[in-house]
Amino acid sequence: MSEPTYKDSMLKEDALKGKVIVVTGGGTGLGKSMSKYFLELGANLVITSRKVDVLKKTADELSAETKGNVLPVQCDVSDYAQVEKMLKEVVEKFGKVDVLVNNAAGNFISPTERLSNRAFDSIINIVLKGTYNCTLAFGKYWIEKKQSASILNIVTTYAWTGSAYVVPSACAKAGVLSLTRSLAVEWAKYGIRFNAIAPGPFPTKGAWDRLLPGDMKDKFDLAKKVPLKRAGEHQELANLAAYLVSDFSAYINGEVITIDGGEWLQGAGQFNMLEAVPKEMWDQIEMMVRKAKSQ
Numbered sequence: 001m002s003e004p005t006y007k008d009s010m011l012k013e014d015a016l017k018g019k020v021i022v023v024t025g026g027g028t029g030l031g032k033s034m035s036k037y038f039l040e041l042g043a044n045l046v047i048t049s050r051k052v053d054v055l056k057k058t059a060d061e062l063s064a065e066t067k068g069n070v071l072p073v074q075c076d077v078s079d080y081a082q083v084e085k086m087l088k089e090v091v092e093k094f095g096k097v098d099v100l101v102n103n104a105a106g107n108f109i110s111p112t113e114r115l116s117n118r119a120f121d122s123i124i125n126i127v128l129k130g131t132y133n134c135t136l137a138f139g140k141y142w143i144e145k146k147q148s149a150s151i152l153n154i155v156t157t158y159a160w161t162g163s164a165y166v167v168p169s170a171c172a173k174a175g176v177l178s179l180t181r182s183l184a185v186e187w188a189k190y191g192i193r194f195n196a197i198a199p200g201p202f203p204t205k206g207a208w209d210r211l212l213p214g215d216m217k218d219k220f221d222l223a224k225k226v227p228l229k230r231a232g233e234h235q236e237l238a239n240l241a242a243y244l245v246s247d248f249s250a251y252i253n254g255e256v257i258t259i260d261g262g263e264w265l266q267g268a269g270q271f272n273m274l275e276a277v278p279k280e281m282w283d284q285i286e287m288m289v290r291k292a293k294s295q
């Protein structure tokens with residue numbers, strides 16, 4: 001048998017057995033990959049987003065692949081009434097809900113001065129308002145039912161550094177990060193845990209078409225910015241997500257885990273640019289530096 005790698009599933013069989021998990025934006029990209037793994041680990045899944053045809057196709061595909069239960073529910077997370085309706089449908093179908101993954105997002109690159117106020121609103125409404133809408137509706141339900149539960153928020157590494165050209169997304173993700181840490185404390189007394197994952201580049205059609213359109217994918221190969229010189233594999237993110245929503249992480253609360261191969265630190269360290277110095281130049285550089293002592 002070959003040795004397991006980051007491309008393999010990590011948790012033991014049935015690690016999520018019996019849990020009912022809602023993944024917003026679960027029809028595509030990383031939401032779909034996390035959903036698939038949760039199903040493989042025995043969870044009952046609900047995937048939600050605006051495009052019902054996409055959801056139904058994904059639900060059929062995932063249930064055929066995993067033999068698990070997947071319920072597709074159309075829900076625009078920026079509309080609180082739709083979120084309440086979605087929650088009701090989930091509880092009617094499965095009798096309970098244990099985990100919410102706030103994964104739905106909207107984003108595109110643009111110089112900020114080119115944005116209309118509605119463009120700014122549209123991102124904030126999906127990412128920040130969508131996350132607090134779902135969090136509030138599910139939280140009120142769990143508190144009333146006296147049920148312990150867990151919320152996993154998907155942010156980005158620029159949630160704390162900020163980033164030019166994706167300013168509405170950066171503002172919204174910073175808000176989600178703050179929501180994660182604030183409620184991790186406030187709602188711990190109700191047995192509700194909050195954690196977040198900050199992914200670096202994980203290729204998905206949704207993100208790449210909006211952030212690196214056309215030949216920008218080749219001009220700005222994000223893998224080159226990562227010290228480990230590769231993009232993320234969906235399974236390694238799914239492994240982390242499954243752990244954080246499982247009871248194996250019961251004492252982890254309020255944490256944000258970066259999974260980016262060291263990408264954001266690469267940009268942050270003052271002298272990280274010295275990576276570009278060829279190995280053979282270091283003898284000469286050392287000599288020059290040592291000379292400083294005698295001058």
Ligand code: HXC
Pocket residue numbers: 105106107108109110114115116117118119120122123156169199200201202206207210211
């Ligand atoms: C300027 C733009 C624009 C653009 C849209 N708008 N695209 N402005 N440049 N490229 C403006 C519109 O003209 C409109 O303003 C306003 O934004 C809302 O646009 P709509 O199309 O009406 O909104 P909506 O249908 O809600 O679509 C939302 C969306 C779309 C974000 C614009 O792209 C979407 O549905 N995205 C969902 C999936 C997604 O974004 N995935 C990527 C996630 S990646 P006006 O004034 O004209 O009315 C991510 C992090 C990645 O989050 C980090 C990578 C490392």
Ligand code: NAP
Pocket residue numbers: 024025026027028029030031048049050051052054075076077078102103104105106126130154155156157198199200201202203204205206207
């Ligand atoms: P994606 O495939 O485009 O996923 C975004 C999902 O959000 C879509 O399924 C979309 O479905 C849904 N969505 C958008 N607006 C919605 C709304 N108003 N209500 C409900 N659902 C809505 O992109 P992705 O790359 O997988 O991104 C997933 C998450 O990872 C996001 O939180 C993103 O910020 C984060 N992330 C991704 C990367 C990366 O490299 N890929 C890096 C850092 C963080 P509909 O259009 O059907 O609504």
